[in-house]
Amino acid sequence: MNNEILVGKSTQRTAQKQNPCVQGTSPQNVTVILPAFNEEVSIGSVVLLTRYYADSVIVVDDGSSDRTAEIARKAGAEVIVHEVNKGKGAALKTGFAAADDLGADIIVTMDSDGQHNPAEIPKLIEPIIKGEADMVNGSRYLNGLDKNTPAYRRVGQTILDEVTNLNSGLHITDSQSGFRAFSASTKDIFRFKAQGMAIESEMLADAGKSGLRIAEVEIGVRYDVDCSTEHPIKHGFGVLLMILKDIEFNKPLYYLTVPGAALGIGGIIMGALFLREFVIGKNLYFGPTILMVLFIIVGSFMALTGILLHSISAILRDSRIN
Structure with missing residues (x-):
């Protein structure tokens, strides 16, 4: 595997042992994975905030050309570098393997651009801790689509949700959420083959096929920090095409x-x-x-x-x- 570990584990674990919030949340080891590509502006603050709610934070720098890896390391994360950009699916695959090496009991995935609030991690992992779920999906739309969202985004989200649910056999209200929690026992069921944001739908298809118990909890999202370079319509068609190909085979x-x-x-x-x-x-x-x-x-x-x-x-x- 063409990756490089840039930071050791002792400093972060010492800090986490002194953190009462993490200990109060769960006796289990909670590891957060942050796939990152050119996120030097946000990655430092995201790592620092996330460490307060997790035992370990893994940043997978997926071929960034900026200082993402350096800043994440200084903020106290375990950093793994892909020398070239391989896509979010490959970054998550690397992160899940590293989390397993760290002895994670619960794995949380988050976006690294600051959209997700690390303070919601305890709420996200609660169904797993209680033994009620194997996977938890953070949903922006648990109580319906936001009416302030542009019409084309609402239509696109609805189409992707319906097609993803058809493919997975699930009933998920936010199929494109990157804020999720997993019991570590689920790590081997995911293919991690999809490129780009289509990985979110692929993971739901794998979870549905494997019969995982899936819960949803409501989360908030900051859209003012959305720095995606891909047009939402282009992104939506790309994800839809991947799901249709998956349906063709499954x-x-x-x-x-x-x-x-x-x-x-x-x-x-x-x-x-x-x-x-x-x-x-x-x-x-x-x-x-x-x-x-x-x-x-x-x-x-x-x-x-x-x-x-x-x-x-x-x-x-x-x-x-x-």
């Missing part, structure tokens, strides 16, 4: 059989209408007739392919269980 009945059946049925209805017109003496037009045939052929192919892939997936799942 739920082919939804992705192929359902739309294929709709096309095939549409073609059959068109054929029935054309046949009725032909019987009463009207002419059949070449264009619509070819379209009808295409609908039936393509729809039937998609439906049968989806059924075949679903059967193969079921056989593979059974073989893994046995």
Whole structure:
């Protein structure tokens, strides 16, 4: 693995042992992972605040060209550096492995730009401590979408939530939240393959497939510190495309059989209408007739392919269980 540990553990652990807030929160080891890319402006304050609510703070500097790693180290974080930018999924994978090495019982993920409030960590991890959940999702929209959010963002968020829930089999109100808590026992179920912010939806799909108990708690978010360089519409389409690809492999009945059946049925209805017109003496037009045939052929192919892939997936799942 092409990473470099930049800071030792003794200084931070000594500081945390003297921190009554962390001890009062839970007897378990709470480790926070902060994926970071060019976050020198915010990373120092985020680490300092987070250390008050955690036993360890891991910053994964994902190929930054600024002083993110240096400032995080001086603030007392465990710092791991990716020499090149690998994406948030790879950064989280590195962070989860490091948290396991530190003996974490609970792993918390947060954004490093200051959007999330570290003071909400105790609330986030509470369902895990009580044994009520394996994973907790911090939700900005537990009580509905904020009406002050621009309309295109509300529409985009709703679409991503619905498609993510379809793929994962869950009912999550904020599928794109980066503020989450995990029991350390869940660390091996995640693929960490998605690029960019699509990792949030991928982790929910993995959690749903593995049958994790998932809870949601309401969190606040500061949007005045949002420094994302990617346009929200471009980001939304990228995440949606990833989810649809995931559905194609994990739920082919939804992705192929359902739309294929709709096309095939549409073609059959068109054929029935054309046949009725032909019987009463009207002419059949070449264009619509070819379209009808295409609908039936393509729809039937998609439906049968989806059924075949679903059967193969079921056989593979059974073989893994046995």
